[in-house]
Amino acid sequence: MSRKPYVRPVARTTWWLSKGRYVRYMAREVSSLLIAIYLMVLIIGLMRLSQGPAAWQEYMESLASPVAVLFHLIAFGFTTYHATCWFNVTPKAMRIPSGDDFVPGRLIILAHYAIWGVVSLIILVIAGVL
Amino acid sequence: MSLRQIELEVLRYDPEQDDEPRFQKYSVPCQEEWVVLDALNYVKDNLDGSLSYRWSCHMAVCGSCGMMIDGEPTLSCKAFLRDYGSKIRVEPLANFPIERDLVVVLDDFMSKLKRVKPYLIPKQHKPIADGEYRQTPRQLKLYKQYTLCINCTLCYAACPQFALIPDFIGPAALALAHRYNLDSRDGGRAERQEEVASHEGIWECSFVGACSEVCPKSVDPAGAIQQMKIASTVDWYLERLMPWRNK
Numbered sequence: 001m002s003r004k005p006y007v008r009p010v011a012r013t014t015w016w017l018s019k020g021r022y023v024r025y026m027a028r029e030v031s032s033l034l035i036a037i038y039l040m041v042l043i044i045g046l047m048r049l050s051q052g053p054a055a056w057q058e059y060m061e062s063l064a065s066p067v068a069v070l071f072h073l074i075a076f077g078f079t080t081y082h083a084t085c086w087f088n089v090t091p092k093a094m095r096i097p098s099g100d101d102f103v104p105g106r107l108i109i110l111a112h113y114a115i116w117g118v119v120s121l122i123i124l125v126i127a128g129v130l
Numbered sequence: 131m132s133l134r135q136i137e138l139e140v141l142r143y144d145p146e147q148d149d150e151p152r153f154q155k156y157s158v159p160c161q162e163e164w165v166v167l168d169a170l171n172y173v174k175d176n177l178d179g180s181l182s183y184r185w186s187c188h189m190a191v192c193g194s195c196g197m198m199i200d201g202e203p204t205l206s207c208k209a210f211l212r213d214y215g216s217k218i219r220v221e222p223l224a225n226f227p228i229e230r231d232l233v234v235v236l237d238d239f240m241s242k243l244k245r246v247k248p249y250l251i252p253k254q255h256k257p258i259a260d261g262e263y264r265q266t267p268r269q270l271k272l273y274k275q276y277t278l279c280i281n282c283t284l285c286y287a288a289c290p291q292f293a294l295i296p297d298f299i300g301p302a303a304l305a306l307a308h309r310y311n312l313d314s315r316d317g318g319r320a321e322r323q324e325e326v327a328s329h330e331g332i333w334e335c336s337f338v339g340a341c342s343e344v345c346p347k348s349v350d351p352a353g354a355i356q357q358m359k360i361a362s363t364v365d366w367y368l369e370r371l372m373p374w375r376n377k
Contacts, residue, residue: 003145004145005228005235006150006151007227008228010294015290016290018201021343025338089356092352093359095357097272100268100271101271
């Protein structure tokens with residue numbers, strides 16, 4: 001008897017739409033793109049700062065446009081999603097032995113949120129917001 | 131004991147008759163405490179003896195009854211009917227070729243498993259007269275979780291990277307490599323690295339995490355792969371920053 005295994009086709013472009021967990025994964029990956037664009041906006045800001053007060057003023061005004069505000073809101077949402085996704089899976093990659101067991105994963109996640117909060121506070125203080 | 135009528139929609143494929151798989155429906159009188167495997171056994175015994183599927187222990191130990199149940203990679207002996215509706219779709223594990231009905235071809239997985247050398251490679255030969263290898267509870271704890279793998283391959287059916295890149299060694303085999311790498315009695319990590327850190331190894335994983343979500347034994351292969359990525363990255367830096375260590 002000869003074998004004739006059947007290979008099912010793979011939906012190479014739409015596979016990620018088949019399940020919630022794949023959609024969440026793709027959202028996490030796409031969030032990197034928004035973070036990259038946001039970093040470019042910051043780098044352009046540095047470049048404009050080096051070009052003098054007029055260029056800097058122009059850059060600041062462009063940031064106040066509705067499109068820029070909308071972009072920043074979306075980028076903030078995706079960045080938060082990106083960060084929380086990675087914080088929540090950190091214990092998988094980072095096992096810290098403690099006695100005959102490991103440091104509980106929840107503690108590692110909590111530490112990340114705590115550091116995030118402290119760093120955010122410091123930045124807000126330096127920026128003069130608080 | 132109450133009976134419930136369940137409609138099983140099973141993907142059938144007969145390599146001698148069919149060019150492609152087709153669904154066949156069975157109406158099965160099920161008892162409340164049954165699992166999907168019981169319903170399949172009812173079909174086989176009473177309705178259609180030609181239905182093919184793998185199973186053995188009926189207690190989530192042998193790892194042979196993995197199937198897609200309502201689209202989710204699941205051990206059919208662990209899939210209680212009470213958790214499903216009155217219609218249940220049963221398909222062979224995704225991402226594997228279908229041999230017949232619900233039986234998939236595992237040759238590729240078996241060869242990948244072999245490639246990662248999933249056995250102890252002692253650092254140096256120790257005669258039996260020297261006694262047993264000793265291990266502290268802490269040393270055991272480091273790898274014990276990864277010994278629980280039953281090779282059910284649900285993780286491969288859940289992994290989109292494996293679906294898109296069939297050469298990817300995949301979650302279970304890599305987790306098993308990690309299991310031996312972490313064992314204090316083992317000295318084979320360098321040998322395994324040739325496969326583990328190759329293009330078909332850990333770097334094909336983009337940490338979707340689906341493998342760990344579907345694992346019936348909580349092995350967490352995604353975690354194992356990320357830990358191996360970190361260890362391999364540390365190796366890479368050490369080789370370059372401290373070349374004298376390579377000698």
